[in-house]
Amino acid sequence: PKPAPHPLDPAALAQALTALDGPPGTLLVAATAGTTDAGLIDPLDDIADLCATHGARLHIDAAYGGGLLFSDTRKELLRGIDRADTVTLDLHKLGWQPAAAGLLAVRDPHDLAALTHRADYLNADDDTDAGLPDLLGRSLRTTRRPDILKIAVTLKALGRHGIGTLVDQVCDHARHFARLIEAHPRFDLYGTPAISTVLFRPTGADDTHIAHVRRSLLTEGTAVLGRADLDGRRWLKATLLNPHTRPDDLTALLDLVDGQSRTTTPRLAEGSTPR
Structure with missing residues (x-):
């Protein structure tokens, strides 16, 4: 790696x-x-x-x-x-x-x-x-x-103050999302967000499966997540930049990833057709 x-x-x-x-x-x-x-x-x-x-x-x-x-x-x-x-x-x-x-x-x-x-x-x-x-x-x-x-x-x-308020909001959203991940029994958190990027992965999943989960969410049109390979492992990446994001939105995102992770298999993901 x-x-x-x-x-x-x-x-x-x-x-x-x-x-x-x-x-x-x-x-x-x-x-x-x-x-x-x-x-x-x-x-x-x-x-x-x-x-x-x-x-x-x-x-x-x-x-x-x-x-x-x-x-x-x-x-x-x-x-x-x-x-x-x-x-x-x-x-x-x-x-x-x-x-x-x-x-x-x-x-x-x-x-x-x-x-x-x-x-x-x-x-x-x-x-x-x-x-x-x-x-x-x-x-x-x-x-x-x-x-x-x-x-x-x-x-x-x-x-400066108005833009600073927006910056604080998205950084606070990232901290909240990180806490949700940390408290979830089926996810691992990379670390406390430094800015507004949060890295996480389903516990126990291999890198190939994580890549398939990400592509399945993308092709189904339910979530757009990035990816990062750090410390020899692949992570899903959520970069939060919308100040109007709500706590419920973050909970829903985590639920989407959790559901997709438990239902997606590499075979099905490879054969799926993007819309």
Whole structure:
């Protein structure tokens, strides 16, 4: 099995940086604030300390967890993120924006120098001088549609507090769902949710059966769950992002998975036809 992705170990990072010691700025450490599989958050402050000691640049992938900054009660989970050189944010998750609403935040404006690249077919000097907008220097995605207006309208309408309330709601839902799983006699819980992702599996089921359960729920149109392979086992993944989810919805979801797990066989699942 593949090794399980756990939060980055500062001791192991210190050893690696010492072994790779080089001129300041030649080393880059990439930390994660919210892994895709389990929503785990690296110890960002400790990592930033090590980067400062070794003169390494720090990039933080906060595509998932960056939305915690809106929450007054959970922003401390990202302590140290302000010390990064660059940070990626994906507001289609804990920001409720279109899928293309990704952001790159930089400490030093010179890190955006690539946006000043010139190409005649994108920003001809005479067209720019005549007042026609160029396509470089405005978006990382050049000709693709920017979604910054939607982000701006959402921030204007809800504000940091409003979005933070939504973040807290989905994180609370995840904690509630985890408690339901922990109390259920036929399920195993991977661990306490770090953000809003909950990993669980039917007790005693093998990986093949779990995959069939997931596909059966999907093809029957009753539930859409993700999957993750961690610690040598396969897990069902529920990433809760709807603030309007109710406790009864979570109970019903668990009942669906339980019922499907006890009735689905690999043979039947393989032969089923998606609707």
